[in-house]
Amino acid sequence: xxxxxxxxxxxxxxxxxxxxxxxxxxxxxxxxxxxxxxxxxxxxxxxxxxxxxxxxxxxxxxxxxxxxxxxxxxxxxxxxxxxxxxxxxxxxxxxxxxxxxxxxxxxxxxxxxxxxxxxxxxxxxxxxxxxxxxxxxxxxxxxxxxxxxxxxxxxxxxxxxxxxxxxxxxxxxxxxxxxxxxxxxxxxxxxxxxxxxxxxxxxxxxxxxxxxxxxxxxxxxxxxxxxxxxxxxxxxxxxxxxxxxxxxxxxxxxxxxxxxxxxxxxxxxxxxxxxxxxxxxxxxxxxxxxxxxxxxxxxxxxxxxxxxxxxxxxxxxxxxxxxxxxxxxxxxxxxxxxxxxxxxxxxxxxxxxxxxxxxxxxxxxxxxxxxxxxxxxxxxx
Amino acid sequence: xxxxxxxxxxxxxxxxxxxxxxxxxxxxxxxxxxxxxxxxxxxxxxxxxxxxxxxxxxxxxxxxxxxxxxxxxxxxxxxxxxxxxxxxxxxxxxxxxxxxxxxxxxxxxxxxxxxxxxxxxxxxxxxxxxxxxxxxxxxxxxxxxxxxxxxxxxxxxxxxxxxxxxxxxxxxxxxxxxxxxxxxxxxxxxxxxxxxxxxxxxxxxxxxxxxxxxxxxxxxxxxxxxxxxxxxxxxxxxxxxxxxxxxxxxxxxxxxxxxxxxxxxxxxxxxxxxxxxxxxxxxxxxxxxxxxxxxxxxxxxxxxxxxxxxxxxxxxxxxxxxxxxxxxxxxxxxxxxxxxxxxxxxxxxxxxxxxxxxxxxxxxxxxxxxxxxxxxxxxxx
Numbered sequence: 172x173x174x175x176x177x178x179x180x181x182x183x184x185x186x187x188x189x190x191x192x193x194x195x196x197x198x199x200x201x202x203x204x205x206x207x208x209x210x211x212x213x214x215x216x217x218x219x220x221x222x223x224x225x226x227x228x229x230x231x232x233x234x235x236x237x238x239x240x241x242x243x244x245x246x247x248x249x250x251x252x253x254x255x256x257x258x259x260x261x262x263x264x265x266x267x268x269x270x271x272x273x274x275x276x277x278x279x280x281x282x283x284x285x286x287x288x289x290x291x292x293x294x295x296x297x298x299x300x301x302x303x304x305x306x307x308x309x310x311x312x313x314x315x316x317x318x319x320x321x322x323x324x325x326x327x328x329x330x331x332x333x334x335x336x337x338x339x340x341x342x343x344x345x346x347x348x349x350x351x352x353x354x355x356x357x358x359x360x361x362x363x364x365x366x367x368x369x370x371x372x373x374x375x376x377x378x379x380x381x382x383x384x385x386x387x388x389x390x391x392x393x394x395x396x397x398x399x400x401x402x403x404x405x406x407x408x409x410x411x412x413x414x415x416x417x418x419x420x421x422x423x424x425x426x427x428x429x430x431x432x433x434x435x436x437x438x439x440x441x442x443x444x445x446x447x448x449x450x451x452x453x454x455x456x457x458x459x460x461x462x463x464x465x466x467x468x469x470x471x472x473x474x475x476x477x478x479x480x481x482x483x484x485x486x487x488x489x490x491x492x493x494x495x496x497x498x499x500x501x502x503x504x505x506x507x508x509x510x511x512x513x514x515x516x517x518x519x520x521x522x523x524x525x526x527x528x529x530x531x532x533x534x535x536x537x538x539x540x541x542x543x544x545x546x547x548x549x550x551x552x
Numbered sequence: 553x554x555x556x557x558x559x560x561x562x563x564x565x566x567x568x569x570x571x572x573x574x575x576x577x578x579x580x581x582x583x584x585x586x587x588x589x590x591x592x593x594x595x596x597x598x599x600x601x602x603x604x605x606x607x608x609x610x611x612x613x614x615x616x617x618x619x620x621x622x623x624x625x626x627x628x629x630x631x632x633x634x635x636x637x638x639x640x641x642x643x644x645x646x647x648x649x650x651x652x653x654x655x656x657x658x659x660x661x662x663x664x665x666x667x668x669x670x671x672x673x674x675x676x677x678x679x680x681x682x683x684x685x686x687x688x689x690x691x692x693x694x695x696x697x698x699x700x701x702x703x704x705x706x707x708x709x710x711x712x713x714x715x716x717x718x719x720x721x722x723x724x725x726x727x728x729x730x731x732x733x734x735x736x737x738x739x740x741x742x743x744x745x746x747x748x749x750x751x752x753x754x755x756x757x758x759x760x761x762x763x764x765x766x767x768x769x770x771x772x773x774x775x776x777x778x779x780x781x782x783x784x785x786x787x788x789x790x791x792x793x794x795x796x797x798x799x800x801x802x803x804x805x806x807x808x809x810x811x812x813x814x815x816x817x818x819x820x821x822x823x824x825x826x827x828x829x830x831x832x833x834x835x836x837x838x839x840x841x842x843x844x845x846x847x848x849x850x851x852x853x854x855x856x857x858x859x860x861x862x863x864x865x866x867x868x869x870x871x872x873x874x875x876x877x878x879x880x881x882x883x884x885x886x887x888x889x890x891x892x893x894x895x896x897x898x899x900x901x902x903x904x905x906x907x908x909x910x911x912x913x914x915x916x917x918x919x920x921x922x923x924x925x926x927x928x929x930x931x932x933x
């Protein structure tokens with residue numbers, strides 16, 4: 172059985188002080204349902220991607236909670252958690268459930284509410300994704316990604332300008348996305364002059380703390396204007412950086428991407444649009460190389476030269492949504508939003524950020540500092 | 553593709569002060585692996601059932617964490633959460649993944665460490681399974697199940713003795729299970745004289761706080777002495793009791809059980825052994841009736857008369873492991889342990905608690921006060 176996305180929707184991402192997670196979930200789900208043309212009663216199961224509800228709000232059992240909230244009377248419901256890859260993993264599980272024949276039509280909801288808590292509380296909660304020793308040492312993710320950035324810069328001679336250009340590109344794309352958290356245009360100078368968060372990473376190279384939700388309707392019968400999920404692959408790596416063989420690559424991304432390309436019968440060169448996990452500037456560079464789009468050490472210069480920017484790129488455009496940096500990063504929602512963005516591009520619904528003739532798209536969603544990676548490849552039917 | 557359990561193992565359950573969750577996980581997983589005869593390198597994905605690690609320990613990202621800990625180099629790994637039904641849901645997801653053809657052989661790990669925290673902290677964390685209003689009102693699960701018990705006693709005239717007999721039966725079975733938390737024989741008098749926790753539920757009618765782990769190897773190719781999973785069904789209900797149409801039945805169990813029997817082509821009368829979710833005495837009575845073994849109001853008397861007790865029962869024996877009450881209730885492990893117990897019974901490996909000629913078994917795993925229910929039906933090949 173194949174799996175098709177027939178509906179997709181995303182709420183606005185941002186500091187949504189006045190909106191509850193339940194309201195965000197309803198807005199995303201109702202939008203996806205309307206987009207698909209499927210009635211609520213046809214949804215046979217719900218897969219919820221969320222990382223922080225337990226840690227920040229003391230609320231677990233999110234499958235049953237959102238099944239009730241969304242009016243999905245009694246349906247099987249699952250809460251899937253894998254740190255910032257929770258959304259991508261929820262999609263993977265939904266796809267498996269369709270392919271198994273267990274369910275005919277399911278919904279995926281990615282949702283996260285992060286801004287109701289003090290920043291230090293959120294930083295600590297996010298370390299729930301890290302290793303024992305990283306947590307005990309008081310490390311936070313900007314620091315861990317700074318280690319990756321410093322190691323990578325040393326090995327490949329990538330420059331601060333190249334790193335900064337990731338945010339410039341992604342804010343430009345976000346400026347075209349009405350649901351993005353930040354719609355301001357950045358310059359390389361502005362990024363490089365922004366305060367250091369964890370050397371070499373500047374404030375404007377770090378994705379924000381965000382609220383938001385995204386939803387998909389996935390079904391075994393492609394009708395209307397569907398997009399087929401032609402590969403859904405997951406891989407893991409050690410939780411902590413200290414246990415890795417290399418600090419300049421994300422092994423889980425490499426494994427999942429290679430498997431996904433094999434399953435899809437495609438090469439990275441066949442991809443027209445990609446949403447990758449730019450939680451920090453260095454993460455997008457690692458993602459693009461480890462997913463096979465560039466040889467190691469080459470992605471930064473390509474981004475700086477505008478080769479992955481809408482309107483400049485000849486074939487591959489990356490993070491048209493604005494990515495995590497521009498569009499925002501409500502962690503459990505991100506992996507679902509990435510697919511919603513690619514689905515919009517492949518269906519030709521992306522408005523003024525539409526990539527012309529986009530036929531094949533890829534998403535790369537990461538948990539922690541690379542311990543979980545989820546790759547999806549989608550194709551216009 | 554069918555799904556077979558080819559290996560199963562459970563650690564000792566109890567107050568395991570000296571043993572870490574990682575050690576528990578390794579012991580259960582290595583036991584299941586050895587039981588299956590499959591090599592570690594053949595495990596293609598890991599499904600982890602756990603509720604409280606984030607809430608109590610600040611640690612999420614358990615898929616990648618345990619993939620690393622168990623030496624499952626880079627495999628796809630998922631943390632599935634659905635309160636005390638986390639283990640059953642993890643099995644359901646594993647079964648879907650096998651049936652989809654995505655993976656050929658996978659492992660399920662249910663693991664929970666609850667005794668390292670103050671009891672009031674654990675009680676509060678467990679309320680992560682409840683509704684907003686229940687949490688805000690300071691309700692705890694003994695109180696919520698007491699509401700169910702009181703409503704049920706009033707409607708059906710079930711007696712305190714009948715309720716108490718659930719614990720008597722399950723402690724007798726636990727006395728035969730070397731991995732059980734409590735191996736002491738109880739009398740009805742002892743249960744009824746134990747302190748009230750939440751009227752009408754006595755201390756000896758409440759399952760304990762426990763540490764423990766259980767693991768399964770599930771594969772698409774039944775070889776050796778396998779047990780087939782012939783149905784795996786999930787249903788949900790409102791999170792809070794106040795939103796339910798009835799306080800004397802668990803609707804999610806009814807739905808999931810009916811679907812499971814349909815899929816399996818069986819009636820409840822065909823079941824030889826069952827593990828049901830006796831988190832409180834009333835819960836076992838509700839489970840047995842709502843799963844279709846008894847008409848409403850009749851399970852309590854059957855238990856009191858010994859009709860579900862090993863050595864007395866003519867056909868159905870319930871909670872041979874000792875159930876949650878006798879064997880212990882490390883919440884995320886429970887749903888996996890239930891299946892491990894039934895698998896042991898169907899393979900004839902249950903030692904001095906073996907049910908003769910057991911060919912078909914059922915498990916019922918519940919999250920919260922009934923908002924999630926998972927039913928599995930297993931058959932000896």
